[in-house]
């Protein structure tokens with residue numbers, strides 16, 4: 001049984017309650033963060049906190065937990081659940097109020113929940129074999145830079161991938177890849193340049209993306225932040241994807257076609273190794 005966090009309290013998961021009037025439930029009026037845990041420590045907590053603040057700001061949502069309080073909550077969840085490796089999920093909504101499209105009165109308390117999930121992050125079998133992804137139209141809304149809990153379209157696309165026997169999906173708008181359903185997308189060109197879409201409202205500014213690009217820079221790999229087309233994938237040497245839940249994951253097949261030689265490539269492998277090394281060093 002897990003201990004979860006609900007509005008200031010740590011309770012057994014079976015005793016956790018939120019209102020049926022919660023705006024997260026009725027309007028997907030909430031934001032979230034997923035922070036990975038290695039050896040019982042949080043990876044890039046500061047990055048996740050900064051992005052949470054940004055998401056809240058973009059939605060004009062008040063939030064009265066400080067950085068230190070949120071850090072305590074994360075640590076407390078890790079410790080109470082004896083989590084060694086996995087993630088902490090946390091979500092903030094605009095709270096519970098009579099159903100109305102307009103925001104509730106100022107001062108309506110947020111709903112804040114948090115829980116842990118155990119995961120094999122370091123020794124992931126998929127990281128060794130690589131994954132295959134499908135391509136799907138990106139039919140999400142225009143503010144994918146805000147990490148909202150409005151995840152129905154990514155969920156539908158993930159299910160489509162699953163039904164086709166594939167492990168993930170990359171989203172495409174106007175012939176160019178935006179990102180994965182829950183990760184950022186990259187190719188490595190024949191010349192060895194890493195290409196990933198530049199930051200804009202079309203994608204989420206991944207915390208792992210930022211760290212991985214810093215690793216690439218450190219390794220003096222060439223990086224271009226720009227959209228890449230579906231045709232460019234066919235000519236790429238490698239592809240990979242990044243997120244807190246998968247770190248750096250090689251992509252060996254896209255829409256049924258092998259990428260490069262159809263094996264996890266050296267760039268993805270090296271970046272994964274260095275990213276893990278840095279994360280183990282810097283986790284708090």
Ligand code: PDD
Nearest residue numbers: 034181182183184204206207208243244
């Ligand atoms: N998803 N793009 C999207 C659409 C995402 O949902 C995520 C993360 C990322 C990668 O962000 P980060 O590197 O900060 O995890 C990119 C989380 C893990 C999820 O929804 O489970």
